[in-house]
Amino acid sequence: MADGIGDKKSKQQSEELMGKEAREVNVRLVDVSKRFGKIVAVDSLSLDIENGEFLILLGPSGSGKTTTLRMIGGFEVPSGGEIYIRGKIVTNVPPNRRETRMVFQDLALFPHMSVGKNVEYGLQFTERDKKKRRLLAGNSLASVSLDGFYNRNVNTLSGGERQRVALARALVTQPPILLLDEPLGALDEKLREQTQVELKMMHRELGITFLMVTHNQEEALSMSTRVAVVNEGRLEQVASPEVLYENPETVFVAGFVGTAKLFKGEIIEDSAEKSKLFSNRIEFFVPSGFRKGEETTLVVRPERIKLGAEAEGKENMFEAKIQDILYKGPALEYGLILNNGEKIRARVDSKSITETSSIGDTISIGWDIKDCKLVRS
Numbered sequence: 001m002a003d004g005i006g007d008k009k010s011k012q013q014s015e016e017l018m019g020k021e022a023r024e025v026n027v028r029l030v031d032v033s034k035r036f037g038k039i040v041a042v043d044s045l046s047l048d049i050e051n052g053e054f055l056i057l058l059g060p061s062g063s064g065k066t067t068t069l070r071m072i073g074g075f076e077v078p079s080g081g082e083i084y085i086r087g088k089i090v091t092n093v094p095p096n097r098r099e100t101r102m103v104f105q106d107l108a109l110f111p112h113m114s115v116g117k118n119v120e121y122g123l124q125f126t127e128r129d130k131k132k133r134r135l136l137a138g139n140s141l142a143s144v145s146l147d148g149f150y151n152r153n154v155n156t157l158s159g160g161e162r163q164r165v166a167l168a169r170a171l172v173t174q175p176p177i178l179l180l181d182e183p184l185g186a187l188d189e190k191l192r193e194q195t196q197v198e199l200k201m202m203h204r205e206l207g208i209t210f211l212m213v214t215h216n217q218e219e220a221l222s223m224s225t226r227v228a229v230v231n232e233g234r235l236e237q238v239a240s241p242e243v244l245y246e247n248p249e250t251v252f253v254a255g256f257v258g259t260a261k262l263f264k265g266e267i268i269e270d271s272a273e274k275s276k277l278f279s280n281r282i283e284f285f286v287p288s289g290f291r292k293g294e295e296t297t298l299v300v301r302p303e304r305i306k307l308g309a310e311a312e313g314k315e316n317m318f319e320a321k322i323q324d325i326l327y328k329g330p331a332l333e334y335g336l337i338l339n340n341g342e343k344i345r346a347r348v349d350s351k352s353i354t355e356t357s358s359i360g361d362t363i364s365i366g367w368d369i370k371d372c373k374l375v376r377s
């Protein structure tokens with residue numbers, strides 16, 4: 001990157017930071033890194049988490065999400081960089097003295113303790129009065145809809161109930177910041193969806209900051225106010241779910257969030273209104289923004305593609321052969337193969353295809369410039 005661009009970017013970033021200050025930053029990571037021997041688990045990660053937001057750290061397995069969360073919670077010491085919680089540097093503050101509480105991926109419940117005692121464990125450092133502990137634990141259990149579970153043996157609970165006990169234990173101290181590591185990972189699909197809704201409601205009711213980790217992009221988009229996408233320990237992009245989906249800034253984000261067809265190629269013509277990209281023997285009309293000779297990647301979402309008569313007259317139009325058709329309720333998803341052998345998927349309204357089309361047929365496929373996006377390769 002040229003120096004000029006770098007300077008401009010860092011100036012823009014610091015202006016953004018100042019704007020965020022007014023909205024109260026809860027957790028600030030500044031160039032945080034973590035190495036385990038030769039492995040760089042987290043690589044110069046900088047991120048601001050605002051007061052009361054529901055931020056999700058999204059990334060594939062091994063991308064450094066858990067390590068990041070553990071550093072914020074105080075369970076891991078960074079190899080470099082600084083962590084601030086509510087304006088104070090916390091690098092050497094132990095977990096129980098931070099304003100964070102963590103729900104671990106494996107829940108870490110004590111099998112030899114009752115549900116109630118597990119929850120009270122969260123109060124061991126803060127509340128000496130036994131009666132008060134019991135009362136607070138009862139309240140916390142009620143807040144996760146586990147009234148009457150105080151004396152239950154944790155080994156007799158379902159996965160969803162165990163999940164709630166872990167949540168109650170973290171919430172019992174009324175922490176301003178809740179850290180959740182893949183909290184829905186162990187639940188079956190139905191229960192996961194239900195718990196997604198419940199967690200979102202709980203976030204609204206409690207009004208505290210939620211920082212959650214998941215590798216599931218659908219979950220991240222539907223639950224959070226903002227998503228921070230990480231890959232190989234680095235922050236790729238942080239944005240609202242809508243912006244992340246509509247305006248991915250990197251190839252990784254475009255491919256990881258939602259489904260997209262990516263065409264890597266070179267800009268062969270550029271102008272103010274539109275440019276032309278050459279990718280694997282096909283020319284595409286694309287939005288302007290990259291210069292002639294630059295390598296870039298075209299992103300096309302399945303739902304932006306039109307088929308058959310609806311594809312006629314589109315700025316990009318090709319013939320494609322139908323490889324498969326999937327019924328997705330109100331939508332039909334087509335697997336298509338272009339003349340250059342590239343595969344692409346299109347999702348169309350079941351009613352929009354009037355002509356009969358079946359596997360093996362050739363069909364028109366098209367999209368306009370405004371329906372696609374370029375990202376740097």
Ligand SMILES: Nc1ncnc2c1ncn2[C@@H]1O[C@H](COP(=O)(O)OP(=O)(O)O)[C@@H](O)[C@H]1O
Nearest residue numbers: 036039041059060061062063064065066067068
């Ligand atoms: N205690 C540890 N010792 C050595 N390597 C670790 C340790 N914890 C995590 N790692 C490594 O750091 C990388 C990131 O791990 P992690 O933060 O758990 O990723 P994620 O939660 O995104 O799956 C992985 O390569 C992992 O193997």
Ligand SMILES: [Mg+2]
Nearest residue numbers: 065066067105
């Ligand atoms: Mg993890």
